Amino acid sequence: MDKKVWIAVDDTDSKKAGCTTYIGALLLRRIKSEGYNIIGYPRLVRLNPNCPYKTRGNAAIALAVEADRFEPFEDIVSSVIEEYAELEVEGTDPGAVLLLGEPDHVLREYYWHVLRDLSTKDEAKKIAERNKVRLLEWNMGRGIIGALAAIGADLTRDKTYELIAHRKREYWGTVRSVDPESVWEMDRKTYPLTFDNVDRETGDIRITPHTPCPVLLGIRGVTPSILEEAYRMLKIYEPVEFYTIFETNQGTDAHLQLMKIKDVKDNVSAIIDGVVKSKPRFTVGGHVFFTLEDETGEITCAAYEPTKNFRHIVTGLEPGDKVTVYGAVKKKPQGFTLNLEKIQVKSLVDLKIVKAPTCPVCSGKMEKIGKIGYTCRSCKTFSSKPEVIKIERKISCGIYEVPASARRHLSKPLALTTNY
Ligand SMILES: [Zn+2]
The missing domain is CATH 3.90.600.20 (Glycinamide Ribonucleotide Synthetase; Chain A, domain 4)
Known part of the structure; x- marks a missing residue:
C-alpha cells in the first residue's frame, strides 16, 4: 500500500504580489499542524524560464506527505489557496494536484517537457488521467500544468x-x-x-x-x-x-539541452557548439550581437546590456573562433536569437596583419611585385616573404558567465561547476 501523497500548487501569484513560495510554506505548516509527517524537503521547482505566461520566476511548489489517501488534503489545499492566492487578479490561475504514490514515467517525462518547452492544459489533463490524480482549479486553472510537472520533477541528478x-x-x-x-x-x-x-x-x-x-x-x-x-x-x-x-532545480542548468541550430525553436534553452561567423557588434543600447554557425545553420547570439562585463568577452570574439553557447532562444522578426547565459571559448583563431617587409639591407620600404614577392625601392633587394605581425587576442579560452544580477534561476553558476 502506498504511504505517500504528493501535493503541488502553481500559479497562485500575480505579477504584482503574492508568492507561490509563501503558499507552499503555509501549506506545509497547515499539513503538519493536522498531525501529518512531511517526507523530505518541500520542493521549489522552476519551470520554463521563457514561458510567456510566467509571473516572475515561473516556480511551482510540491511536497510529499506520509498518508495513504489524498482526500484529507483537498480541504487544506483549498483553504490555503482561497485565503492567500491572488484570485481576484486576472491572469492568476491557480492549480493544485494531489497524487497518491509515486509519479509514473510519463509524468516524469512531463516535467522535462514543461521545463524545456511549453505545455497546454489539455496535455496536463491527459497526464493527470493516467496517474489518477485529483486536480483542483481556480479561475482558468492553468496552474495544474506546473503543479503536475513539479511532482514529476527528478531532482536526483542534480539539485x-x-x-x-x-x-x-x-x-x-x-x-x-x-x-x-x-x-x-x-x-x-x-x-x-x-x-x-x-x-x-x-x-x-x-x-x-x-x-x-x-x-x-x-x-x-x-x-x-x-x-x-x-x-x-x-x-x-x-x-x-x-x-x-x-x-x-535552481542552479542546475536543467533547462538547457544540446541542440543543432536547425533544431532550435522559440522558447527553448539550448547549448550549441559552433563557430563565430561575424565580428561581434555593439548596438546603441549597449547590446552585443554576433552570428554563430554550425554545419546545420546560423543563429544570432546576444549579450544584452544588463550582462555588463560579460559583453567584453563577447566583443573579443573573432570570426573562426570555436565556442559553445548556452541560453534561451527567442524568435525575432529577423530570425532566432540566443540570449547568452554562458559561453565557453574553445579555440581562438590567430589574428595577424600581413604587409610589405622592411628592407633587411637598407631598412627602406619594400614594394609588392606581382605574386612572387617584394623588392626594395632604393637598393633593389628582393624578398619572397611578407612581414607577418601577430595580433594578441584580448580574450583567452575558458568558460564565462553573466553576472549574478543577470543570471536566471535555473542557470548553474560556474562556482558550482566542476566538469568543465
Ligand atoms: Zn634596401
Whole structure:
C-alpha cells in the first residue's frame, strides 16, 4: 500500500504580489499542524524560464506527505489557496494536484517537457488521467500544468537548496531590513557553498527581492546545513514570519539541452557548439550581437546590456573562433536569437596583419611585385616573404558567465561547476 501523497500548487501569484513560495510554506505548516509527517524537503521547482505566461520566476511548489489517501488534503489545499492566492487578479490561475504514490514515467517525462518547452492544459489533463490524480482549479486553472510537472520533477541528478524567510504580513510592501554588511560577511564565509548572495560586479545584495511580495530573503546553497549556518550570520531588523528550506532545480542548468541550430525553436534553452561567423557588434543600447554557425545553420547570439562585463568577452570574439553557447532562444522578426547565459571559448583563431617587409639591407620600404614577392625601392633587394605581425587576442579560452544580477534561476553558476 502506498504511504505517500504528493501535493503541488502553481500559479497562485500575480505579477504584482503574492508568492507561490509563501503558499507552499503555509501549506506545509497547515499539513503538519493536522498531525501529518512531511517526507523530505518541500520542493521549489522552476519551470520554463521563457514561458510567456510566467509571473516572475515561473516556480511551482510540491511536497510529499506520509498518508495513504489524498482526500484529507483537498480541504487544506483549498483553504490555503482561497485565503492567500491572488484570485481576484486576472491572469492568476491557480492549480493544485494531489497524487497518491509515486509519479509514473510519463509524468516524469512531463516535467522535462514543461521545463524545456511549453505545455497546454489539455496535455496536463491527459497526464493527470493516467496517474489518477485529483486536480483542483481556480479561475482558468492553468496552474495544474506546473503543479503536475513539479511532482514529476527528478531532482536526483542534480539539485540545490534555498532557504526562504517570509515576512510578517504588516511588513509586506515595506523596505526590507536586512543589514547589507552582514550579507557580505555571510558571503565571504560561505561562498561558493552558498551562491548568488551578492553581485560582485554591481555591489548589489541579491538575497532580498525588490518586489512587494512576502519574501524577506532567499539564500541559495548546496546543502540545508550551510543555509542554516548562513542564515544565522545575517543581521535582520524585522520580525520573520517563518523560514523554510526548499530543495530545488535552481542552479542546475536543467533547462538547457544540446541542440543543432536547425533544431532550435522559440522558447527553448539550448547549448550549441559552433563557430563565430561575424565580428561581434555593439548596438546603441549597449547590446552585443554576433552570428554563430554550425554545419546545420546560423543563429544570432546576444549579450544584452544588463550582462555588463560579460559583453567584453563577447566583443573579443573573432570570426573562426570555436565556442559553445548556452541560453534561451527567442524568435525575432529577423530570425532566432540566443540570449547568452554562458559561453565557453574553445579555440581562438590567430589574428595577424600581413604587409610589405622592411628592407633587411637598407631598412627602406619594400614594394609588392606581382605574386612572387617584394623588392626594395632604393637598393633593389628582393624578398619572397611578407612581414607577418601577430595580433594578441584580448580574450583567452575558458568558460564565462553573466553576472549574478543577470543570471536566471535555473542557470548553474560556474562556482558550482566542476566538469568543465
Ligand atoms: Zn634596401
